[in-house]
Amino acid sequence: MDLHVALPSGRSCLVSMGPDATLGDLKVAAQKALQKGFLRLVIHGRVREDFECHLSKVGLEHGQVVYAIVQTPQLAASFQAFALWCCGGGCVTWGHPGYGGDSSAVQEELRMKGVQHIEASKHAFAALLSDGSVVAWGDPGYGGDCSQVKEQLKNVCQVKGTGCAFAAVRQDGGVVTWGHPMLGGDMSAVQDQLNDIKEIEASDGAFAALRCDGGVVTWGEAWFGSDSSAVQDRLQNVQQLQSSHGAFTAILADGAAISWGPAKHGGDSRAVQARLRRVRSVRSSGSAFAALVEEGGRVSVVTWGHPTCGGDSGHVQDRLQNVQQIVGAGSAFAALLADGKVVTWGHPMLGGDSSSVALCDVQNIFGSCHAFSAIRADGTVVTWGHEDRGGDCSQVSERLHEVLQICGSYNRFAAVTAAGDVVTWGLEELENDNSSAQERRKRFQQVRSVDDVPGLELL
Template identity: 50%
Template sequence: MVLVLDVSLISGRSVSLEADDEASVESLKRQAHVALGVRRGRLLNSSGDVLDGGTSLKKARLVSGDALILQISELQIWGNTCCRFGNLAFAAILGDGSVLTWGKADGGGDSSKVKDQLKNVRQIQATKDAFAAILVDGSVVTWGYAGAGGDSSKVQKQLKGVRQIQASLRAFAAILGDGCVVTWGSADAGGNSSIFQKQLKKVKQVQASLFAFAAILDDGSVVTWGNPEYGGDSSRVQEQLKSVRHIQASDAAFAAILSDGSVVTWGSRHRGGDSSKVREQLKNVQQIQATEEAFAAILEDGSVVTWGHIGNGGDSSNVQKQLKDVRQIQASGDAFAAILVDGSVVTWGDAAAGGDSSNVQKQLNNVKQIQANLLAFAAILDDGSVVTWGNPGYGGDSTEVQEQLKNVQCIQATRGAFAAILDDGSVVTWGKADCGGDSGKVQKQLANVRRIQAARGAFAAIRGDGFVVTWGQADGGGDSSSVQELLRPHADSASCH
């Protein structure tokens, strides 16, 4: 039977198409692409449900006269810039829910083996060398280095109804719709939770250190697994882990905030897992931030308590009197920067990583936001100017571009460089050239930029017209020439912004 169906874009443009009811949804979608002059998009029925391209129009219960929508979602790019590791590839979710990858091939930059499975993707998460995509139907597709979570074949049947995925250095943990958890990847990094599987029910949040996971259950208790030296064993504090509302992680330890505002820590004693010296001070804690080996807690009265490795921010005694009315803390790999209510900034930790801001202290007024990479900080002031400090080679010295850093809207960072978007859509970069600090080769293309995503050593900018511009470490995602044709925007991209 021949069906007559109306297909429209969000912009209002529509077309009437004829198709046999035994034809596939995919073939109808291709017809719509041609008729509407777009490159990609996915078909939704009148209820807003995504139609499976592999099914027939009859099985999709379509009848003549039905009105369908060809949805062209805004391009999303995913990377991983965690100071602790970061990856060397990018993954882009295109307007039709498919995925394009580039960068280090065995680190997730090559997804060709799972290309046909990467449809209707809604979210992507990454370890150091692998990606995991959650599809609209709640299933999961993985790729990249098998030892880092790129191979989920052993748990594939369990990966249904997934609502969230968390990643350690080399493993993934997925929370299912029923609150159960499924893990895969390197066992040493938390990829094997089989011993604790009976306990992992009604999980509401999972946090990760480098090689371990910690899950908060609905009743406020906690289950941990992975490398014991990195927080995978919480047995010594298990009785204290009750009514937990949030968990923060350093490289090798965890800190849990309880409902009464107290804190429980475990993991490497010298890297934040032992807070016994400050236990009496840890009351009415509102939030916790972490460097690689230390923690900083903001209390209800705006004061700060720190512990962990002294050289990595665990000792704030030199600035303790200044740490009052703190509203936010940012961390580089080895130092902290606190923004006070009056817009001033207090720093401590490794001086070479931004723990010493004395050279720019007079400029740090009316700060509204701070961004950090591994060894440096960049602060955006209320007037849109920028102040930087820390390791000069990592972006702590921005003198060469200082005159350009005006009307800055936001800043992104790789491990060793910064990229600022100005209010006119242009971009200014500085820091290590091989980490994206030098955008000279693509500078003319960096106009009308809306968003920037970063990987370990490269940036990817999405322009207002939908084009993607990349730079930085070529084999780490800075060179997207192999996929650039596929990344080109569709004709109706303006309707998505």
């Protein structure tokens, strides 16, 4: 049977299918012929995801046109695993099983209900599904098991993760938590305040919930910003929240910004408080904040927190003109300018010094714990930072074309191309891993061979 597969743009291809072919076979053939890695097939006006169904049962005839929609892939990363999904479809994972790299136990639910969004802790993932329910997998101690609160996880509109726990916001404004009790998984101390919640932000060990009335509720470990008592009287009419590794910053309705948490993580903004009056946005590295602020008729960048992690931007201030976007890595910042150039500051070995690479025509920037990756206008990628931990993509550069999305884990990056190729680079092994070399090679086989991840072609 010959079928025409057409995109909304008008581009089409002809594919020949055998008598026993399934919808999955048709999708894979169309993706290869069109060089589009993520398609949804529309047959008789209906999106079909039942890939095991034979074409003979779908009502297709020789020469018929099948329409296809190009999906946008999304990536999330724990410390040593990745999750890839398209909105409304299934999900594929790879990497260390103990960090969420093995999602086989929940694959059926992910595929049948459809993934809307995925959040990660250090060792686990939590997926918000199309019906408002939530599925988690990975290390139970880090939020990989939500079975005890499953009945409460209905009509969920947001999921957020600390390093070791997750919190979900329901449409009725209620909050559900699970994972490590000391690092955000236990909200009992503030349970009576967690109602009418609008959204939640998370540091590595604490949550901050924004109420619809503009107030803020915090819980978790104090070392990670859970104690907001020193600024509670000022946390009124809050519009946005941003977190670093262990601190929070709130933007108020009048444009002011307030920080709290340990000073070493950016929780003390007093030195620049006078400049934080007309704040447009705030971004964070691991231990510092950077704000875009309207000053004197122009937009300036104001930074505070650990100086080595980007809290001190004095030496690049004269270059921070026409900033469009700021992205944080673990210990540095990168600012994308209107002309496609990039300015960096922070730890020079971990992304703060980009002088060795040509950063022009950049469209988007992505940070990991130790490096940055940027997509240029032509779809190629440039990286900088710690060479062994994602800052050097030279070994896979020939595969990094028409890149759509990049995500950074602790030591690695993963990129997805328009053709559906998944490319990873960086350090494979865990620090302080005393297992044998043979065990480590076996454990990370999936990370090195993402082309063989089950279900990737049918995502």
